[in-house]
Amino acid sequence: MTVPVAISLLGAGLIGRRHAELILADPAARLHSIVDPSEEGRILAAAKGVAWYPTPEAMLAAGKPEGVLVATPNALHVEHGLLAIHAGLPVLVEKPLAADLAGARQLVAAAAAAGIPLLTGHHRRHNPLIARAKAMIEAGRLGRIVSVHGFFWLLKPDSYFEVDWRRQPGAGPVLINLSHDIDLLRHLCGEITEVRAMQNNAVRGFPVDETSVVLLRFASGALGTVNISDTITAPWSWEQSAAENPAYPPAGQNCYFIGGTEASLAIPRLELWRNEGRRGWWEPLVAEQHVAPPADPLPLQIRQFVRVIRGEEEPLVPGIEGMRTMAVIDAVRRAALSGEAVRLGEGEGA
Numbered sequence: 128m129t130v131p132v133a134i135s136l137l138g139a140g141l142i143g144r145r146h147a148e149l150i151l152a153d154p155a156a157r158l159h160s161i162v163d164p165s166e167e168g169r170i171l172a173a174a175k176g177v178a179w180y181p182t183p184e185a186m187l188a189a190g191k192p193e194g195v196l197v198a199t200p201n202a203l204h205v206e207h208g209l210l211a212i213h214a215g216l217p218v219l220v221e222k223p224l225a226a227d228l229a230g231a232r233q234l235v236a237a238a239a240a241a242g243i244p245l246l247t248g249h250h251r252r253h254n255p256l257i258a259r260a261k262a263m264i265e266a267g268r269l270g271r272i273v274s275v276h277g278f279f280w281l282l283k284p285d286s287y288f289e290v291d292w293r294r295q296p297g298a299g300p301v302l303i304n305l306s307h308d309i310d311l312l313r314h315l316c317g318e319i320t321e322v323r324a325m326q327n328n329a330v331r332g333f334p335v336d337e338t339s340v341v342l343l344r345f346a347s348g349a350l351g352t353v354n355i356s357d358t359i360t361a362p363w364s365w366e367q368s369a370a371e372n373p374a375y376p377p378a379g380q381n382c383y384f385i386g387g388t389e390a391s392l393a394i395p396r397l398e399l400w401r402n403e404g405r406r407g408w409w410e411p412l413v414a415e416q417h418v419a420p421p422a423d424p425l426p427l428q429i430r431q432f433v434r435v436i437r438g439e440e441e442p443l444v445p446g447i448e449g450m451r452t453m454a455v456i457d458a459v460r461r462a463a464l465s466g467e468a469v470r471l472g473e474g475e476g477a
Contacts (some may be wrong), residue, residue: 131157132433135186137207139168140196140290142221146198147175149426151171155433159192160246163199165189185208194436197221198248200292201302205230212243216435219428221248223306224449226297228457231450238446244435246442248451249310249319253424253431258393260385261315268399275316275343275351277308278382280361299335300357301326301459308353308383309459310452312445316385318346318451322458323470341459358465370397371423398456 135151136143139161141288150158161172164181172179177360180186183195189212195211199263205225211218212234223249234435238245251257263269279300288294289291301417326339337358343351362378364366370377382392397417402410434440458469 129155132194132436133154133157133192134194134196134429134432135159135162135183135192137162137183137194137199138200138221139165139171140198141400143198144171144449145169145425146196146429149298149429151175153426153429153433156429160186160189162186183207183248187214187389190191191216194218194432194446195250195293196200198434199336201226201310202292202297205234208234208245209237210243212241212245214240215243217244217246217432219246219248219432220446220449222250222310222449222452222457223302224453226302228453231446231453235446237424245376245446246286246373246432246435247308247443247444247446247452248428250424250428250451251307251311251365251371252314252444253421253427254367254369255422256371256397257311257314259397259419260392261363263392263399263417264315264385268386268390268401270389271394272316272347272349272387274386275312275313275345275349277351277353277363278363279304279308279353279355279357279365280359280369281357281364282360287309288331293382296334298335300355301339302335304357304390305339305341305353305459306456307372308355309455310448311365311383312351312353313448313452315383316345316347317351319343319351319455319458320346320471322462322471323390324457324459324462325469326463338461339459339463341419341456341462343455347418350436365395366388372425389454396412 150156158177160178162180176438194217197207204220208220218465246378321344323342326336328337338356341353362380363382366375368380368382381396383394385392399415403413435442464467
């Protein structure tokens with residue numbers, strides 16, 4: 128019988144607690160320890176029957192795990208990722224890979240130099256919905272992709288902001304949420320070469336973005352728009368559309384629209400709209416309803432991390448992919464500040 132892989136979890140916050148449950152539920156994994164300086168972290172570790180450490184250094188000194196999952200606040204991702212890499216441990220870092228592009232580059236370079244697997248927690252790529260959508264696009268069902276639109280409209284309650292770091296620079300929906308959407312649009316439609324953006328924080332007034340409108344140019348020539356806000360009562364976001372996380376009541380709506388010369392695809396409902404005969408606006412449209420097996424991608428991500436630790440396969444979302452998504456997010460922030468177009472350099476988005 129294969130021995131479960133020991134994974135240490137850094138961070139006992141909202142996503143860290145979910146990762147703890149998923150590691151414990153996976154027969155191929157074992158929760159080695161929980162690392163978090165808070166009393167809540169110590170209590171969680173005791174409740175799960177695993178070792179608790181206030182710092183990663185204390186955990187590593189007591190006995191190494193086989194892998195590390197970093198789910199600490201964004202500003203600590205680079206520090207904690209580097210500790211794991213320098214200890215020779217494969218590491219899965221929650222998205223975003225870092226709080227800024229320089230940090231993401233530092234992590235990717237360190238992992239490459241050490242030959243250590245670095246994974247980015249863009250878990251949505253593990254969703255069978257996305258695999259099905261990508262297969263349709265790669266099979267040419269849409270023809271040439273012309274334009275793309277993504278929605279992230281939802282309302283984060285006041286209680287969400289009781290955690291101090293969520294009100295400070297380094298948080299905000301562009302970095303916390305848009306990184307997921309940009310990563311999926313890159314994955315489905317190719318690299319992004321130019322960005323324009325506007326944003327504001329007019330509702331809550333915290334020193335982070337609340338609402339942003341982004342224009343994208345893809346390397347293929349396709350154009351795209353993304354509209355993002357965490358102050359709008361609405362059903363058009365991946366969280367409330369994809370039904371992958373039971374914490375969000377599903378609204379049954381779409382949030383991504385990919386338009387091509389042969390057909391258009393709405394995601395996550397996987398509705399493919401096309402003309403049955405001749406193409407044109409006078410011709411009737413038909414909708415193909417495609418399906419993918421329902422699955423929570425977070426446990427699929429944990430299972431893939433286990434296989435990477437064992438050397439059985441390469442990461443589905445390696446660190447360099449997280450860095451390239453981070454480059455686009457960085458471009459969004461710079462474009463919003465300058466009011467000008469920002470072009471991405473070679474090896475970043477392009």
